[in-house]
Amino acid sequence: SSNEGVMKKSFRNNNSIGLSVDYRIFNFQIRNYTSYNKMSSQESPYGSFSQYTRKLPYDEMRNEFGNYLSHTQGWHNQTNTENPLWEADLKSYDKSAYYEISNNTNVNWNIYPNLILRTEISFTRKESRGTAFIDPKSRIFDQKGEFHNNLNNRGQLDKTQESSRYMNFNAILQYNLILGKNIFNLSGGLNMVSRKHDNHRERYTGFPNGELSNPIYANRIEKKPDFYEKTTRLFGGFTSMNYSLNDIYLADASLRLDGSSEFGTNKRMAPFGSIGAGINIHNYELFRKQNIVDHLKLRGSHGVLGKGDFPPYSAATTYFPYDDDWYSTGYGAIIKYLGNPNLKWEKTVSTDYGLEIGLLKNRIFFKTAFYRKKTIDLITDVKIPTHSGFNFYKDNIGEILNKGYEFNIRVGIINNRNLQCILWGNIAHNKNSILKVSDDILNYNKKIQEYLKNQYDTDKEAGRSITQYVPGGSTTSIFAMKSLGIDPSTGKELYIKKDGSVTYEWEASEQVIAGNKEPKHQGSFGLNLNYRRFSVYATFMYRIGGQVYNSTLANQVENVDFLRYNADKRVLSMRWKKPGDIAVLKDIKDFKLTTRATSRFVQDYNYLALNSVNIGYEFDNKLIKHIGLNSLKLNLYLKDIARWSTVKEERGLNYPYSRTYSFSLITTF
Numbered sequence: 001s002s003n004e005g006v007m008k009k010s011f012r013n014n015n016s017i018g019l020s021v022d023y024r025i026f027n028f029q030i031r032n033y034t035s036y037n038k039m040s041s042q043e044s045p046y047g048s049f050s051q052y053t054r055k056l057p058y059d060e061m062r063n064e065f066g067n068y069l070s071h072t073q074g075w076h077n078q079t080n081t082e083n084p085l086w087e088a089d090l091k092s093y094d095k096s097a098y099y100e101i102s103n104n105t106n107v108n109w110n111i112y113p114n115l116i117l118r119t120e121i122s123f124t125r126k127e128s129r130g131t132a133f134i135d136p137k138s139r140i141f142d143q144k145g146e147f148h149n150n151l152n153n154r155g156q157l158d159k160t161q162e163s164s165r166y167m168n169f170n171a172i173l174q175y176n177l178i179l180g181k182n183i184f185n186l187s188g189g190l191n192m193v194s195r196k197h198d199n200h201r202e203r204y205t206g207f208p209n210g211e212l213s214n215p216i217y218a219n220r221i222e223k224k225p226d227f228y229e230k231t232t233r234l235f236g237g238f239t240s241m242n243y244s245l246n247d248i249y250l251a252d253a254s255l256r257l258d259g260s261s262e263f264g265t266n267k268r269m270a271p272f273g274s275i276g277a278g279i280n281i282h283n284y285e286l287f288r289k290q291n292i293v294d295h296l297k298l299r300g301s302h303g304v305l306g307k308g309d310f311p312p313y314s315a316a317t318t319y320f321p322y323d324d325d326w327y328s329t330g331y332g333a334i335i336k337y338l339g340n341p342n343l344k345w346e347k348t349v350s351t352d353y354g355l356e357i358g359l360l361k362n363r364i365f366f367k368t369a370f371y372r373k374k375t376i377d378l379i380t381d382v383k384i385p386t387h388s389g390f391n392f393y394k395d396n397i398g399e400i401l402n403k404g405y406e407f408n409i410r411v412g413i414i415n416n417r418n419l420q421c422i423l424w425g426n427i428a429h430n431k432n433s434i435l436k437v438s439d440d441i442l443n444y445n446k447k448i449q450e451y452l453k454n455q456y457d458t459d460k461e462a463g464r465s466i467t468q469y470v471p472g473g474s475t476t477s478i479f480a481m482k483s484l485g486i487d488p489s490t491g492k493e494l495y496i497k498k499d500g501s502v503t504y505e506w507e508a509s510e511q512v513i514a515g516n517k518e519p520k521h522q523g524s525f526g527l528n529l530n531y532r533r534f535s536v537y538a539t540f541m542y543r544i545g546g547q548v549y550n551s552t553l554a555n556q557v558e559n560v561d562f563l564r565y566n567a568d569k570r571v572l573s574m575r576w577k578k579p580g581d582i583a584v585l586k587d588i589k590d591f592k593l594t595t596r597a598t599s600r601f602v603q604d605y606n607y608l609a610l611n612s613v614n615i616g617y618e619f620d621n622k623l624i625k626h627i628g629l630n631s632l633k634l635n636l637y638l639k640d641i642a643r644w645s646t647v648k649e650e651r652g653l654n655y656p657y658s659r660t661y662s663f664s665l666i667t668t669f
Helices: 084-088 139-143 439-453 551-558 621-627
Strands: 002-004 011-025 028-042 093-112 115-134 156-179 182-205 226-245 249-260 269-280 293-307 318-327 330-337 346-359 364-376 379-383 392-396 399-415 419-436 477-480 483-486 493-496 512-516 521-531 534-544 547-549 585-587 602-604 607-618 631-645 660-668
Touching: 249 293, 477 547, 512 547, 551 585, 621 631
Parallel strands: none
Antiparallel strands: 002 011, 011 028, 028 093, 093 115, 115 156, 156 182, 182 226, 226 249, 249 269, 269 293, 293 346, 318 330, 346 364, 364 399, 379 392, 399 419, 419 521, 477 512, 483 493, 521 534, 534 607, 547 602, 607 631, 631 660
């Protein structure tokens, strides 16, 4: 398939092919599936869409000869601004491609009628490459200092190569036993996983012109090529049991022991387990005599899960060759990573329980679940004395708690021969809480405050709201200084300190949790309608509650440089102008002073989106039979159709959002 991007000259092409084989002989079943996927893509040379939305509509892009200007003329005695079309007209490019081949083989051996051995082995190999070239005429080199101002060093080519290999092996022995009303399912097995990933990057600089971008035309290769490698292996054994009594009482239990090379030599093995139980109330004799409740089930489970995906060499002290200097015996080695032999698995203790109800021949079906997930032994960076030669190492410190619930409902409104209509919906809630953090995280918070404190009032970076991690807070907390709004007498912002005092001065250390990006509720709902041969399927997505820091209002309205860049009418309509004005935005004369993170721009965030609509029509077989067709169906698919939000913000500036319309014709002969 070929997919053109929204931005000009950007695309993504995908090609794939697969082969499936299923062979049975005696008590054996052998299945194999092999697939090959290839992708190539190119980024748009026109850059970010926001570069164009910022330009003034009357900026002159070309000179008198029709060529693009590198900068457009500044207005109102302002400096010139960059012309994004200048870069687009150069020979710069950014291309990438990969191919992936995978093979999956399953062998099932029916040893006895109630005993089966299932084995599976899969291999995946992926090779990718990327090439990014910057034309010597690019303005980027005007900003890189004296080295790149030298004509012999202008122009840059980055070449990357990545390779990954994955192997997974499973062997499971399953035994089923039926004793009257008792059903037992027992299983045990082994699991082996191997992953290897390496990355190679090299950079060339100094090209004569944009037409000659091959490495042979480069003036020099910048430093030595970078090479990164990561190899991990996992070996585990597991067993599980499922029990059912009269299809009413249900129970299951599982136990797993895993060992991973990612962890310290003293903590590589870790046990995990879970238990669960359920009751099919609808199978009681009492419920079988009525025709209202068709399904009624209670269930619950408790278990421990493990996580081990973090940067390599965190558990093992690793030496790298030191080849910058050579000695009489060759070159030496230095410690690159300080390992922690006691680094152990990050664990999540999870408890959940739920209820399922089906009414009126399951025309109304309701499902709910409540959960509590506590993550312990979080793997974080721990600061250590610098005289050790390192700033930090990995350790298990930190705890996070997630609690929430999910509701799902499906209702069959109409169900007859010509018309079927089903409404469905779901809602979810999650509360995230930080229970414990490491000293290094607390030091990180202080560094964030120090960073913001040292920013000049004219720096755009000074206005960022940066997440900090504190006990009692959330990983999605919004930090800002509490605001009383714009003072009607002065047009300046009034802040409230933690001690309750009022000030005009913003302080990084006085920031508090002003909101939370996590929604109170979110979910989706939709309609599935069939009328004779027509079908309509529509889905909506929604969000209720939670907040967002409206950076659009802060950066593109209150602090926008309207003398040089495009702006909307709120720049003037919402401003403080004279003493006594009740306004949302500060005095316009202060637009060059960046507004620091303030609760004034923390807004409640709710939205409703019409996510997709699928309209179909299936032709009568009698009408198409005479042209040699067995079936013929037409589909019209629409995606990202409409969106309504309580927050007016700019979206899709780096790369525009697109409304997708597609048509398909499906037929069989």
